[in-house]
Amino acid sequence: MADLFEGYAAEVASTAAWDEVFVADDAPRGVYQALYDALRPMTSSDLAGRTKALDRAFRDAGITFNLFGEERPFPLDLVPRLISADEFDVVERGVIQRVKALEAFLADVYGRAEVLEDGIVPRRLVLTSTHFHRAAHGIDPPNGVRAHVSGIDLIRDEVGGFRVLEDNVRVPSGVSYVIENRRAMTRVFPELFATHRVRPVADYATHLLHALRAAAPPEVADPTVVVLTPGVYNSAYFEHALLARQMGVELVEGRDLVVRDNHVLMRTTEGERPVHVVYRRVDDDWLDPVQFRPESVVGCAGLLNAARAGAVTIANAVGNGVADDKLMYTYVPDLIRYYLGEEPILPNVDTYRLEDPDVRAYVLDRLDELVLKPVDGSGGKGIVIGPSASAEELDALGERVRADPRGWIAQRVVRLSTSPTLADDALGPRHVDLRPFAVNDGNRIWVLPGGLTRVALPRGSLIVNSSQGGGSKDTWVLAPEGEAARRRETLTRLAGVPRLAAGPELGPVDGSAQQQQQQQQQGGAGEPC
Amino acid sequence: MLSRVAEALFWIGRYTERAEHTARILDVHVHRVLEDPWLDEASACRALLAVMGVPPPDGELDARRVTEIFGYDLISPASIAGALCAARENARGARDVVSSEVWECLNVTWNDLPHNIELGRRLGPHTFFRYVRERTAMLAGLIDATTPRDDSWRFVMLGRGLERVDMTARLLSSSISDDPASQSWLSLLRSCGAHEAYLRTYRRAVDAARVAEFLLLDRLFPRSVYWSLAAIEDVLAELDGTRGRSRLAVHDVARRTIGRARTDLEFARLDELVDDMPELLASLQRTCSEVSLSITARYFAREVPKSWASEVPA
Numbered sequence: 001m002a003d004l005f006e007g008y009a010a011e012v013a014s015t016a017a018w019d020e021v022f023v024a025d026d027a028p029r030g031v032y033q034a035l036y037d038a039l040r041p042m043t044s045s046d047l048a049g050r051t052k053a054l055d056r057a058f059r060d061a062g063i064t065f066n067l068f069g070e071e072r073p074f075p076l077d078l079v080p081r082l083i084s085a086d087e088f089d090v091v092e093r094g095v096i097q098r099v100k101a102l103e104a105f106l107a108d109v110y111g112r113a114e115v116l117e118d119g120i121v122p123r124r125l126v127l128t129s130t131h132f133h134r135a136a137h138g139i140d141p142p143n144g145v146r147a148h149v150s151g152i153d154l155i156r157d158e159v160g161g162f163r164v165l166e167d168n169v170r171v172p173s174g175v176s177y178v179i180e181n182r183r184a185m186t187r188v189f190p191e192l193f194a195t196h197r198v199r200p201v202a203d204y205a206t207h208l209l210h211a212l213r214a215a216a217p218p219e220v221a222d223p224t225v226v227v228l229t230p231g232v233y234n235s236a237y238f239e240h241a242l243l244a245r246q247m248g249v250e251l252v253e254g255r256d257l258v259v260r261d262n263h264v265l266m267r268t269t270e271g272e273r274p275v276h277v278v279y280r281r282v283d284d285d286w287l288d289p290v291q292f293r294p295e296s297v298v299g300c301a302g303l304l305n306a307a308r309a310g311a312v313t314i315a316n317a318v319g320n321g322v323a324d325d326k327l328m329y330t331y332v333p334d335l336i337r338y339y340l341g342e343e344p345i346l347p348n349v350d351t352y353r354l355e356d357p358d359v360r361a362y363v364l365d366r367l368d369e370l371v372l373k374p375v376d377g378s379g380g381k382g383i384v385i386g387p388s389a390s391a392e393e394l395d396a397l398g399e400r401v402r403a404d405p406r407g408w409i410a411q412r413v414v415r416l417s418t419s420p421t422l423a424d425d426a427l428g429p430r431h432v433d434l435r436p437f438a439v440n441d442g443n444r445i446w447v448l449p450g451g452l453t454r455v456a457l458p459r460g461s462l463i464v465n466s467s468q469g470g471g472s473k474d475t476w477v478l479a480p481e482g483e484a485a486r487r488r489e490t491l492t493r494l495a496g497v498p499r500l501a502a503g504p505e506l507g508p509v510d511g512s513a514q515q516q517q518q519q520q521q522q523g524g525a526g527e528p529c
Numbered sequence: 530m531l532s533r534v535a536e537a538l539f540w541i542g543r544y545t546e547r548a549e550h551t552a553r554i555l556d557v558h559v560h561r562v563l564e565d566p567w568l569d570e571a572s573a574c575r576a577l578l579a580v581m582g583v584p585p586p587d588g589e590l591d592a593r594r595v596t597e598i599f600g601y602d603l604i605s606p607a608s609i610a611g612a613l614c615a616a617r618e619n620a621r622g623a624r625d626v627v628s629s630e631v632w633e634c635l636n637v638t639w640n641d642l643p644h645n646i647e648l649g650r651r652l653g654p655h656t657f658f659r660y661v662r663e664r665t666a667m668l669a670g671l672i673d674a675t676t677p678r679d680d681s682w683r684f685v686m687l688g689r690g691l692e693r694v695d696m697t698a699r700l701l702s703s704s705i706s707d708d709p710a711s712q713s714w715l716s717l718l719r720s721c722g723a724h725e726a727y728l729r730t731y732r733r734a735v736d737a738a739r740v741a742e743f744l745l746l747d748r749l750f751p752r753s754v755y756w757s758l759a760a761i762e763d764v765l766a767e768l769d770g771t772r773g774r775s776r777l778a779v780h781d782v783a784r785r786t787i788g789r790a791r792t793d794l795e796f797a798r799l800d801e802l803v804d805d806m807p808e809l810l811a812s813l814q815r816t817c818s819e820v821s822l823s824i825t826a827r828y829f830a831r832e833v834p835k836s837w838a839s840e841v842p843a
Contacts, residue, residue, distance in 0.1 A: 053652065186563040187655040190592075197566035200712070206734045213733070225732075248728025479566035501699060502814065503582035504547070504607040505821060507540030507615060508533075508829075 004044060004427050008420060012429045015460070017415035018160045019429060020081060031084040031478065034195040039079065044425040047078055051422065054078065054188050063180050063238055075471035076181050077421045078189065081432060081453040082196075085480040091162060091436055092447045094346030095152050097336060099438050099445050102169055102323045104339040106146045109322060110137050120338045121331050128406060129328070130376060131170075131321025133284060135291045139308050139317070142217050143442035146317035148279070149208065151175075151452075154346065154434045156417035163414070164346050165433065167324040167332065170316060171281050174452040175204060175437050176239035179246075181474040182450075197479040199449035204437070205246030207448075208279075211441035212247075215313045216276045223276035225249045226266065228257070230282050230298040240281050254282070259302030262309035277313045278303070284318050326375045326409050327353065350412050354405040363410045364401065367394045370410045372401065385462060387413060416462055419473065421455055431456045432473065433464050449477040530626070535684045536829035537623035541635075542688025544616035548609045549665035550696040550720075551581075555599050555609070556658040557720040562592045565712055580703040583607050596654045601646045609661050610642055628675040631668065638664040683764045687824060690761040691817050697721060697744055697754050698813040701806070704737075714740045721752050738803050745802070745809075746794060754813065758791040761820070768828070783823040790816045 012019045021032045028036040058064070058073035083091070108115045109126055116123040126132055151172030153165045182201050186193060209225065216223030229240035231253050244251035250266065257275065258265050265272035280287060286296040288304045306312045322328065330351045333344045352370075354360045363370060367386050374382040384397050401408050418429035436451035453473040454464035464470040558577055562570050574590040583598065583605075602608035606615055617639040620627050641660070649657030669689075676682045700720060704713050715735050718724040727735070727743050730750075747753040765784040779785050790813065802809065 049652075053656075182564070183560075186560055187653060190559070190563055190653045190655075193563040194591075198564070199566055200564045202564065202715075203712075209734060245725055246728070248725070248730075248732045500579045500584065501582040501702070502818070505543075505695075505818060506606055507544065507619060508536050 004039060004042060004047070005420070006426060008427055008429065012418055015415060015418055015429060015431075016158065017429070017431065018156050018158055018417040020156075020417050020419040020432065031082050035080070035082060035192065038192055038195060044422075047422050050078055050188050054184055057184050057187065058180070061180070063176070074177055075457065076177075076184065077430075077455055077471055077473045078185075079420050079422065079427065080185065080192070080474040080476050081419055081434075083434075083475065083477050085478055087162075088449065088477045090345065091154065091434075094162070094164075094344070095436050095438050095447050096445045097340065097342060097345050098152055098164065098167065098332065099147060099150050099169075099440060101332060101336040101339050102150070102167060103145065103147055103440065105335050106169075106317070106320060106323050107144065108339075110139070110146075110319060115335070115338065118338070120334055121328070125327065125331075126322060129322045129325055131284065131319065131325060133291075133319040133322075135304055136317065136319030139304075140310075141215065141317055142310070142313055143215050145211075145215055145315075145440050145442045146320055147323075148211050148215060148315040148440055149175075150316075150438045150440070151435045152346075152438070154436065155349070155414060156434075157349075158415050160417070162346055162434075163349050164329075164332070165349055165414075166326065167329060168435075169320045169324045171283065172435070172437065173236045173239055173281070174435055174454075175448070176236075176242045177472050178437070178448065178450055178452050178475065179204060179242070181472060185474045196476060197481065198476040199479050201448055201450045204439075204448055205243060207439045207441075207446050208243065209247040209249070211439045211446075212277045212279055212315055214441040214443075215315055217310055217313060220276045224274060225277040225279060226252045226257075226275050228252055228254070228278050228280040228282055228300070230254075230286070234281075236281065243279075254296075254298045254300045257300040257303070259300060259306050262302070262306045262311050264300070264303065264306050264312045275312060277315060279315045284321060287314075287318065326373055327406070330409065349414055352410040354401060354408050354410060360401070360405055364398055367398060369413065371413050372397060372408055372410050375407050375409060383463065385413065413462075416456075416464070419453075419455065421457070421471075421473075423457070423459070428459060430459070431462050431464065434475065450475040530680050532829045534623045534626050535680065536825070537619040538626065538681055538684040539688040539824070539829070540619045541616050541623075541627070542685040542690075543692040544606075544612040544619065544688075545635075545665050545668055546689045546692035547606075547696065548612040548616070548661055550693065551599055551607075551609050551612065552658040552661040552665075553720045553722065554696075554700065555596060556655065557716045559592045559596060559654055561712065561716045576703055580699045581607055582699075596649075600649065600654060600657060603642070609657075610646060613638055613642060613661070613664075626681050628671070630675050631671050634664070634668050634671050638668070680768065683768055684828075686764050687761060690757045690764070691821055693752065693757045694754050694761075695814060695817040697752065697757075698810045698817070701741060701744060702810040702814075704740075717744070723750060723752060726750050738799075741803065741806060742799060746797075755791065755794050758787055758794065762787050762791055765824075781823075781827065783820045783827065786816055786820050786823065 009022060012022065021028050021036065023029055054076055055073055058076070064071040064073050105115060109132070115121055116126060147169040149172055151168040151174065153168065154162045155165050157163050178201050212225045213223055225247065226249055227240055227244040229237060229251055231237065234240070241251055252266055256266050258267065258272065264275040264278065266275050282298055285292050287299045288301060289296045289299055290301045291304045303312070303314065304318060307314045307318070329348065330353055333348055336342055336344045352359050352363050354363060368389070370386045372384045372386070384393060386394065389397070416431035416433055419432045420427035421430040423430070432453050432455045434451050434453050437448045439446045439448070453475045454470045455473055456462060456464045457469055457471050461469070558573070562568060562573060570592060571590045574592065574595045575585055577595060578585050578598070581599065586594070586598070598605070599608050601610050603610045603614055605611045617635045620632050620635050624632055645657050645660045672685055676685065700717055704717050714737055715724065718727050718735065718740055721744060723744065727740065730743065730747070731739055743750065743753065745754045748755060750756060762784065765781060765787060769781045769784055779788065
């Protein structure tokens with residue numbers, strides 16, 4: 001059987017990307033040593049068998065997403081992605097810093113708008129954003145939080161530094177895969193965990209529920225939280241159901257809610273019950289037919305006014321999209337300096353704003369070297385990667401950029417870092433990104449230790465989105481060894497020596513009596529025929 | 530019904546419930562050892578052994594070893610495989626009363642045991658636990674569907690209920706020494722299959738006092754101690770009632786013991802309950818074994834094998 005890692009190093013060299021596992025041929029980074037030692041003796045058929053078990057587990061549990069009307073499991077690669085405690089510390093601080101700045105910006109833009117007054121962000125840019133909703137102006141969330149959950153997409157550049165690729169403060173999704181990937185991995189690949197101290201991700205829902213309850217209108221002592229889903233046909237429905245189940249709250253659809261006198265009520269068998277916090281997984285546009293698209297049937301009429309009246313909290317807040325479109329992204333480092341007086345811990349990817357005619361001309365000359373992204377796009381739609389696009393595509397792109405410079409940004413092509421991924425019969429380098437999730441309860445921003453590592457499964461592909469043939473990897477943040485040992489010691493001391501309970505009780509049929517009876521019954525029943 | 534057959538039915542109930550509960554406990558235990566980086570594997574395993582009343586073996590203790598002891602050991606009555614074998618042996622002795630579907634289910638389970646143990650050793654224990662859970666659930670369903678509600682049903686239910694109370698009490702006592710915010714309370718709920726029911730009842734994060742309260746007292750959850758005690762009491766009353774009814778006292782010892790335990794829980798004050806937890810749990814375990822003994826004494830009258838004197842005393 002061929003070595004799983006055969007030919008891996010050569011392929012990495014050809015991608016010119018940073019590899020997560022190997023420094024040079026055969027030499028794994030320190031954090032990966034134990035994993036490498038565990039994987040090396042395995043054969044591809046071992047891994048294929050486990051992949052099958054994994055696939056089965058996901059299908060059985062109904063962990064699927066909708067792709068072109070077909071329910072399929074989100075492919076999970078068996079080789080986990082590891083992040084050392086020190087590295088994650090940087091990620092954590094960087095994400096917290098970014099979320100703080102975005103929160104401050106949102107509060108400002110939907111309030112006094114000083115940031116526009118001071119010229120940090122051009123007023124025109126905010127006002128022309130399709131996600132800037134005047135309807136959200138003056139809605140003051142009770143504990144000041146607008147981005148209760150955020151997902152910051154990170155990548156590693158060619159020299160191994162983390163950079164931010166995108167912010168998501170509207171309805172970031174994917175956390176269910178983080179939770180379920182871990183569950184499946186511990187079941188299918190238990191021996192890998194034996195040599196690692198991996199920080200758990202299972203308590204995400206606890207943190208989320210705590211943050212949502214903390215966001216409730218202050219006069220409510222025991223708030224009712226609900227998760228609002230568009231319905232079973234939504235591609236992320238599984239996630240909505242999982243979060244509702246793990247929080248023990250109601251999963252509602254728009255038609256289950258009604259707003260009366262600015263109070264949100266849900267229809268139950270015991271009559272209408274008040275709702276205080278709506279964790280909505282419905283986009284702004286469809287959330288409230290009174291304010292936004294009137295044809296929406298997945299929203300709830302009057303929700304926004306109820307929020308304005310202070311009777312309900314919408315999480316995440318309406319209008320957050322203004323902070324996370326791809327053009328605003330280029331201003332976030334400035335926002336961090338402006339609001340927090342700090343330097344960004346996680347840098348952006350170098351990005352060109354195309355509204356400046358000189359920059360535009362420069363970019364249009366170099367379309368074949370750059371990545372162009374539509375400002376409002378999500379899910380990897382509409383992205384054109386210059387080096388791999390045809391001449392016609394680039395011409396068409398040039399036309400579209402000239403027609404709507406506000407609608408596009410250009411970035412240099414970053415070779416996302418690669419990680420060994422099972423493809424065919426061996427492990428090959430595939431490009432990965434990382435989406436850590438942050439939950440803000442108003443006092444503290446908590447970052448889930450881990451996050452969603454998405455991997456582009458086709459060879460050489462740089463697009464990791466699930467709708468574009470992406471898969472995922474279980475992401476392991478390792479616990480700092482010193483701290484782990486200390487906590488273990490305390491726990492053991494607390495627990496003390498357990499007392500031996502009474503042993504299990506026995507029925508009439510046990511070993512010895514059975515044998516004796518057997519002999520006699522055989523002996524006493526004459527000759528066997 | 531023959532006493533011997535009744536006793537076999539009682540133990541079919543106990544052993545299958547034990548197999549199922551042990552599979553749940555182990556699944557959660559193994560999972561937790563893997564998932565929780567702060568956990569010391571050896572001491573968690575020792576605690577589990579102590580709770581289940583099995584003296585720790587010599588040498589290194591890890592999740593694999595514990596799975597061997599409580600999962601794959603075909604002899605020990607404390608292990609899943611052992612309990613399933615014993616349940617099947619009991620059913621074999623009562624084949625005239627056990628419906629053929631129930632018997633076949635148990636027998637198929639028994640036939641597939643070696644194969645599934647092998648799979649579990651190779652692919653990780655989860656596949657094995659899952660197999661046990663599916664088979665025991667199927668068995669419970671078949672018993673439910675094919676057993677007439679006469680005494681044969683009652684004895685199976687008695688065994689199942691007693692074992693459930695005993696196991697839940699053991700589980701709770703494994704957690705009471707833990708930090709109230711510890712992950713082990715969550716594991717506890719999961720191993721009783723009660724996590725989601727708990728969340729829907731309390732709608733907030735898991736905390737020690739509420740978990741204990743839920744698993745002990747919840748009037749509606751079918752795996753709570755209260756629910757099981759009440760069910761046992763009903764069955765005992767039916768058994769007793771068909772044999773003459775008293776206008777004054779309850780003469781059946783088992784019924785009296787279980788009724789007292791149930792009343793203690795039913796009318797307990799919540800704050801007292803939390804303070805007296807260790808004592809309460811110990812007494813629940815004692816109740817189970819007392820009731821088991823009195824049921825045996827009353828219904829399963831069994832002659833002690835006589836030993837004949839071969840020499841005439843002088």
